[in-house]
């Protein structure tokens with residue numbers, strides 16, 4: 001497989017990721033309690049639609065079609081966000097839970113664009129690299145703004161009282177069981193390092 005084909009695969013993945021975010025960001029905006037966070041998610045939704053358009057331009061330059069890959073990684077990251085939206089927390093603590101989910105989506109995209117820009121540059125595709133860099137810069141700025149907004153949210157959350165312990169849902173029980181399995185599978189490898 002030539003590097004140009006690896007790049008097209010990577011970009012199709014990003015195209016799917018951005019389209020998934022177009023559907024997920026309104027839910028984060030709707031769920032957030034903080035007005036600042038709401039408006040940041042809404043602003044980034046608008047940017048994300050522009051990023052989809054830029055990716056279409058990239059595919060036009062490459063003479064390839066944008067569809068063909070579903071991004072499983074972004075699906076998983078968005079699923080984590082959906083879990084955060086289902087939490088029973090209130091106020092700033094609820095928003096604090098959204099923070100990790102929102103930052104994960106941005107950093108996932110930052111990784112994808114960073115890799116594809118490096119590939120485009122090696123292939124001498126400077127017009128492609130330029131368009132992708134515009135998307136990358138928007139992701140970096142979005143992550144920075146979300147983190148800045150989070151400072152006051154986290155402070156507020158820290159002063160909120162602890163919630164009552166509620167019985168775990170089926171999904172939470174399944175997740176807890178899987179986490180124990182993760183630990184068990186890795187245990188001998190981790191132990192080997194320590195000894």
Ligand SMILES: [Fe+2]
Pocket residue numbers: 018021048051109139
């Ligand atoms: Fe994006």
